[in-house]
Amino acid sequence: MSGNGKPKFAMYWAASCGGCEIAVLNIHEKILDVDANFEVVFWPVAMDAKYKDVEAMEDGSILLTLFNGAIRNDENEHIAKLLRKKSKLLVAFGSCANEGCMPALANLSNIQEIVDTAFSTPSTDNPQNIRPNTKFSVPEGELHIPTLYPVVRTLDQVVPVDYYMPGCPPESHQIAAVIDLVIQVLQGKAELPPAGSVIGVGNSTVCDECTRKRNEKKIKKFERIQHIMIDPELCILEQGVLCSGPATRSGCSALCPKAGSPCIGCYGPAEGAEDYGSRLMTAVASVVDSNDPAEIEKIFEGIPDPAGQFYRFNLAGSLLRFSKPAWKG
């Protein structure tokens, strides 16, 4: 317990975009409940704090840590291990921490390609072809910047995690519900879910929450969304646009399909699905309307980037986790 007696709260971002923090701030006036019930001790996006302050804390002294972001470099790993030690409840918060999300698409390429893309594209002004040094000496001493690991990992591939909260980002009403629950637990009015639970989600698929009309699906051609006008009533997959609804966990209220855009799968694998991409491949292959091998090949040409499509959010959390070029170099 801290000086003012309130339990401590922390939030950290590793390899992520910052959208998760915005989603937390998006709970509107509920953020005042967070402040009323917790002492925020560490939240780099929202307040000034130093790693050494966290290092000085007693082990287990932070009650709740929302950790968003994947593990891309040794700094991410160091802080993940540090916060694990200092926190009673560590929540993998958001898609990156859960399954890698966009940063994990880097697992399709090796480090050299990634760095070349960042520092030597035709539009990059870097005539001397300079690369970042992880160590650099200045008169004041030696400076260090984090070293990239060969591949991106999820949080639970690095440290044990108590709860999982998927979403890119998690929906604000789900965050508010989870924060409410923790406050109720603090007041002795509720109990925590079993360790290892996925929280702030539904137990079904996005299709279950989707209000579009569904008939028997038969797909002769996959369409890119920019090439057709989406019928406002009909199932998007039936219209030939690849929608990830059948494989994706519910919890977002099917926001994208309701707005006329296919589900992209940010809430991660539906309950019981061990490998998200497999589940989606199975679903998509079942509705392709052809039994002729040559025609099937042709129909699947409509999905030019299957790995990127089926593992858009899940590569690090998938069974294979990365591509061969990524680990073989």
Add this chain to the structure above:
Amino acid sequence: MSDQFEPVIIGFTCNWCSYRAADMAGTARMKYSPNIRLIRLMCSGRLDPTFVLKAFAGGADGVMITGCHPGDCHYVEQNYKAMRRFVILKKTLAQLGIETGRIKLLWASAAEGAIFTDEVNKFVEQVRELGPLQWPTSGGGLEKMFAMPEQMLVKEVSA
């Protein structure tokens, strides 16, 4: 013991045709390579791509999927679903750097023990040629991968 690489192949067979083909090969004393470990499913349509990924992630060098001939499926058309899944799975695996030669789809009827043994032998040789896959999620590969690199992973280019 020979020094040549012995690939680990996982074979998925369907209960009604291709497993019977393997059975027939056995009762007829036809020899085939012991590199393949068969797993019997009720139907090739039961083959979730998860099984294939799990095999590779667990250290397999190749995966063979077998089923009844198109039109012969005991569940009417489930082997066509297997056929479609195979196409998209192969494409996805290729993007992940798993050579398409490491995965094979074979139709074999209960009478085709000889075809089954032939194809298994050919596939084992094909995978042997490709060499070990050794996906790092098996056999301690991950530990090596995340041991803090002595040197920078990024090649230094002097300014």
